Amino acid sequence: MKLEVENITAGYGNITVLRDVSFKVNDGGVVGVLGRNGMGKSTLIKCLAGLILPTEGTIKLNGEDISKLLPHARANRGVTTVVQGRGIFPDLTVMENLEMGRIAGGRGKRNRLEEVLGYFPHLRERLTQLAGTLSGGEQQMLAIGRGLMTDPKLILLDEPSDGIMPTLVEQIAATLGEINRREGTTIVIVEQNLPMIFSLAEYCIVFEKGKLVAEGTCEKIQKSEILQEYLAI
Amino acid sequence: METIISVLVDATLITLVLALAAFGLAIIYGLVGVINMGHGAMLTLGAYFTWATTTAGVPFILAVVLAALGVAIVGLLLEHIIIRHFYDKPFDTLLLTWAFFLIMTEVIKIVFGTDFRNVSNPLPGAIDFGTIKIPAYKGAIAIFSLLLIGATAFVFYKTNLGIKIRALIQNREAASLLGLNISRTYKFVFCIGSGIAGLAGGLISPMLSVDPYIGNVFLIRSFFVVIVGGVGQLFGGTLIGSFFIGGAETIFALFSKQVFAQSIVFLLAIVILRYRPAGILKKS
Numbered sequence: 001m002k003l004e005v006e007n008i009t010a011g012y013g014n015i016t017v018l019r020d021v022s023f024k025v026n027d028g029g030v031v032g033v034l035g036r037n038g039m040g041k042s043t044l045i046k047c048l049a050g051l052i053l054p055t056e057g058t059i060k061l062n063g064e065d066i067s068k069l070l071p072h073a074r075a076n077r078g079v080t081t082v083v084q085g086r087g088i089f090p091d092l093t094v095m096e097n098l099e100m101g102r103i104a105g106g107r108g109k110r111n112r113l114e115e116v117l118g119y120f121p122h123l124r125e126r127l128t129q130l131a132g133t134l135s136g137g138e139q140q141m142l143a144i145g146r147g148l149m150t151d152p153k154l155i156l157l158d159e160p161s162d163g164i165m166p167t168l169v170e171q172i173a174a175t176l177g178e179i180n181r182r183e184g185t186t187i188v189i190v191e192q193n194l195p196m197i198f199s200l201a202e203y204c205i206v207f208e209k210g211k212l213v214a215e216g217t218c219e220k221i222q223k224s225e226i227l228q229e230y231l232a233i
Numbered sequence: 234m235e236t237i238i239s240v241l242v243d244a245t246l247i248t249l250v251l252a253l254a255a256f257g258l259a260i261i262y263g264l265v266g267v268i269n270m271g272h273g274a275m276l277t278l279g280a281y282f283t284w285a286t287t288t289a290g291v292p293f294i295l296a297v298v299l300a301a302l303g304v305a306i307v308g309l310l311l312e313h314i315i316i317r318h319f320y321d322k323p324f325d326t327l328l329l330t331w332a333f334f335l336i337m338t339e340v341i342k343i344v345f346g347t348d349f350r351n352v353s354n355p356l357p358g359a360i361d362f363g364t365i366k367i368p369a370y371k372g373a374i375a376i377f378s379l380l381l382i383g384a385t386a387f388v389f390y391k392t393n394l395g396i397k398i399r400a401l402i403q404n405r406e407a408a409s410l411l412g413l414n415i416s417r418t419y420k421f422v423f424c425i426g427s428g429i430a431g432l433a434g435g436l437i438s439p440m441l442s443v444d445p446y447i448g449n450v451f452l453i454r455s456f457f458v459v460i461v462g463g464v465g466q467l468f469g470g471t472l473i474g475s476f477f478i479g480g481a482e483t484i485f486a487l488f489s490k491q492v493f494a495q496s497i498v499f500l501l502a503i504v505i506l507r508y509r510p511a512g513i514l515k516k517s
Contacts, residue, residue, distance in 0.1 A: 049410055075412035087407035089400045100400045103393045105412030150411055 001062055001078055001153035001186045002027045003048070008057030008067075010047045017043040019210045020057070025154075025203075027062075028184040030177075032191060032201030032218065036231060040210040041190040042084060045158045048188065049081040050074045061154065076105045078153035084162060084190075086143040090132025094123055097131050097142055101149025109151050116145040119175050137168035144172070148179065154186045155179075161193040169193060173200050194231075198222060206230050235364050240487045242365055244480035249375035251479035252471050254437060255455035256382065257430030263465040264402060264422045267316060268323060271330040272455055273448030274337035275427055279304050279434020280443045281341060284350045293355040293439075300435035301428045308427020312420050320419065341445045349442040374436055381429070386468045398422065402465065454478050461502050463512025470514045477502060477513075 003025040011017040017040045025031045033041045046052045048059060050071035059067045066074055071081075080101075089097050098116060102109050117124045120141040126134060131142055140160055147155060157176070161169040173196045179185055180200075191197040197204070197218070204221045206214040207230075214226045221227065258272040269275075282300035287293055311333055319325040356370040389395040401408045401418055409415050434448065441447055462474025478498060485494035505513060 051406065051410075071406075071409040072412050072414045075410055081410045083407065083410065087404055087410070089403045089407065091403055092396065092399060096396050096399075099393070100396050100408070101411055104397060104400070104408060106414070146411065 002060075003154060003186060003188065004058075004060040004063075005048070006058045006060070008047060008054040008059060010043060010052055010054040012043075012052065016055075017210050018047060018054075021210075021212050022057075023205050023212060023215065025186055025188060028180065028186055029203065030180055030187040030189070030201045032189050032197035032204040033207065034191075034194075034197065034204055034221070034231060035207035037192075039207040041207055042158050043210075044207070045081065045083075045156050045188070045190055048156050049079065049083075072105070075150060078151070079156065080147035080150045080152035080154070081156040082140075082143045082147050082158065082160060084158040086139045088131045088134075088139050088142055088146070090130065092131055093128055094131055094134070094142055095127040097146050098123075098127075098149050101146040105150065109149075112149055112151060116148045119148065119179065120145050137164045137172075140164055140168075140172060141175075144176070152185060154188070157187065157189040157191070159190055159192065161191060161196050169196055170199075176200055194227075236487070239365055240484055242367060244476070244483040246367070246371050246375045247483050248472070248476045248480035249378040250371065250437065250440070251451070251454060251458060252382065252475035253374065253378035253433045254451040255458040255475060256378075256385075256467075256471055257426045257428075257433060258455045259459045259462070259467050259471045260385075260429060261423055261426035262459055263467055263470075264398060264426070265320070265419045266323060267320070267330065267423070268327045269330045269426070270327055270452075271311065271333040271337065272430055273452030274334040274341075275304050275308065275430035276434035276437070276448035276451055277341060277445060278307060278337065278448075279431035280352070280438035280441075280447050281345055281350075281434075282431065283435035283438045284352050284443045285345075287352055288350075293352075297432060297435035301432035304431020304434070305424050305428030308430075309420065309424045311427070312423040316423065317416060317420065338445050345445070347445060349444050351442060352438040354439040370439060374440075377436065381432075382468055382471065389467065457499070457502050459512075461505055461512055463515030466512060466514040470512060473513050477505070 006022050008021050009016060009019055021044065033044060035041050043052065047054055050069055054067055058065050061077055061079070066077065089100065092100065098113060102111060122138060123141055123145055126138065131139065134142060160172055176187060177200050180187055189197060189201060201218050204215065204218050205212050206226055213230060254276060257275065258269055261267050261269045279300040282303045283296045286296035286299050291299065315329055316326055319329060354370050356373055358369050359366040360369050360372060389398065397413055397418060401413060401415065405415060457478045458471060458474035461477050462470030481501065482494050482498045485497050
C-alpha cells in the first residue's frame with residue numbers, strides 16, 4: 001500500500017505539533033521515523049492512524065484521500081496501528097485479543113490465526129491466558145499479532161521496543177522484517193532503538209520540533225552527521 | 234422458621250425483580266458510561282406502552298415485546314439526537330438525561346393523563362409449596378430476570394459481539410484502531426439498554442398501578458444497585474446490588490417497619506461505598 005503524506009499540519013487543540021510534513025512510502029516499503037523525545041513522532045503516527053486529524057494537508061492511501069477518516073474507517077482500508085504502550089485488552093484472553101483483530105471491522109475477514117501464531121509461536125501456549133498477565137515482550141507480540149489479524153496492508157508502529165528485553169527486540173524486528181518480505185506489507189515505524197530501526201527500515205525520516213528536517217536511506221543517515229545533529233548520538 | 238423461609242423467598246423474588254428493573258441502567262451506565270437519569274422514564278414508558286397495547290387487545294407477551302421495541306426506538310433517538318454529542322462528558326449527559334426524564338414524564342401526563350391504570354395480571358394466583366406460597370407472576374418474572382441476565386452474560390462472554398463490547402470498555406482507542414465503529418457500538422448498546430428498561434417496565438406493570446411516576450420507584454434503587462454492585466459489573470454486580478438494596482430491605486422489614494428497613498439499607502449502602510467505593514465486585 002502506497003502512503004503519501006502531503007504538507008500535513010496537526011496537533012492537539014490550539015497546540016500545533018506537526019508542521020508542514022511531507023513524505024512518501026512506496027508499496028511494500030519500510031520507513032523509520034527518527035527524532036528525540038517530544039519532536040512529533042508519535043503525533044505523526046496518531047495522525048496517520050486517524051486518532052488526530054490534520055488541520056492542513058492530505059494523507060493518501062493508494063491515491064485515496066483519507067485525511068478526514070476516523071480510525072475505524074482507516075483500519076477497514078488496511079491500516080493497522082500498534083500504539084506505544086501496546087494497547088492490548090488486559091482482561092481479554094490472548095485468543096480474544098487476536099480474534100478482536102479479525103472481527104472488529106465487522107466484515108468477514110479471512111482467519112489468519114495460524115499465520116499469526118506462525119510468526120509468534122510463543123503466543124500459542126498463551127492463548128487462554130489473560131493478556132494483562134503477559135510479559136512486556138509477549139504483550140508487544142500480541143499487539144503486533146492482533147494487528148496482523150486485521151489483514152493489514154500498512155502497519156504503523158510506535159516504539160515497539162519500549163520496555164522490552166534486547167533479545168526480544170531483535171526477535172520482534174526480525175519478525176517484522178519477515179512480515180514485510182513475505183506479505184509485502186508497508187511499514188512505518190517510530191523507534192528510539194537505532195539498531196532495530198536500521199535493521200528493518202530502508203529509508204528514514206528525521207523529525208525536529210515537529211518538522212521533517214532530514215531524510216534518506218538508512219545507510220546515508222548512518223554515515224552522515226544527521227544522527228549527531230538531531231539525535232545527539 | 235416458616236416465616237424466615239417465607240421472607241427469604243420474598244427477598245429473592247424482590248432481588249430478581251429489582252435486578253430486572255436495574256439491568257438496563259447497568260448496561261448503559263456500565264458500558265457506555267452515561268449516568269442515565271432517564272432510566273425511570275424508560276421504565277414508565279414501557280409500562281404505558283404495555284398498558285396501551287393490552288388495552289387495545291394485544292396479548293400480554295406481545296405487548297411487552299412491543300414495549301421493549303418502542304422504548305428501544307426512543308432510546309435510539311435520544312442517543313442519536315442528543316447523547317452521542319456528549320460522550321466523555323458525564324455531567325452533561327446526566328443533566329441531559331434528567332431533562333429527558335422531566336420532558337417524558339410531562340409528555341406521558343399529557344398523553345395518558347395522571348389516573349392510575351391497571352394491566353391485568355397474566356398469571357394470577359400463587360404456586361403452593363406447602364406452607365410457602367409464591368405469587369405465580371412474580372415468580373415467573375424472577376425466573377425471567379435470571380434468564381435475561383444469563384443470556385446477556387452468554388452474549389457478553391461467548392460471542393464476537395461480546396468480545397467487541399468488552400474490548401471497547403477496556404480500551405476504546407485500541408478497539409477503534411482495529412476497525413470497530415465506536416459510535417455505532419455505543420448507539421447499539423444504548424438502544425439495547427433502553428429496550429431492556431422498556432421490557433422491565435412492561436413486565437413490572439401488572440405488579441403495580443401504572444402512573445406517570447411508576448419508574449421513579451425504581452430509579453433511585455436502580456442507581457444504588459449499580460453503584461453498590463460495581464459499575465460495569467453487569468451480572469454479579471447487578472444481582473448482588475439488587476440483593477443489598479431490595480432483598481436486604483425485605484429481610485430487615487421482618488424486624489422493623491418498612492421505612493426503617495429502607496433507611497438501614499441505604500445506610501448500609503453508604504457504608505459499603507465508604508469501604509468499597511467502586512462497588513462490591515469492582516476493584517478500586
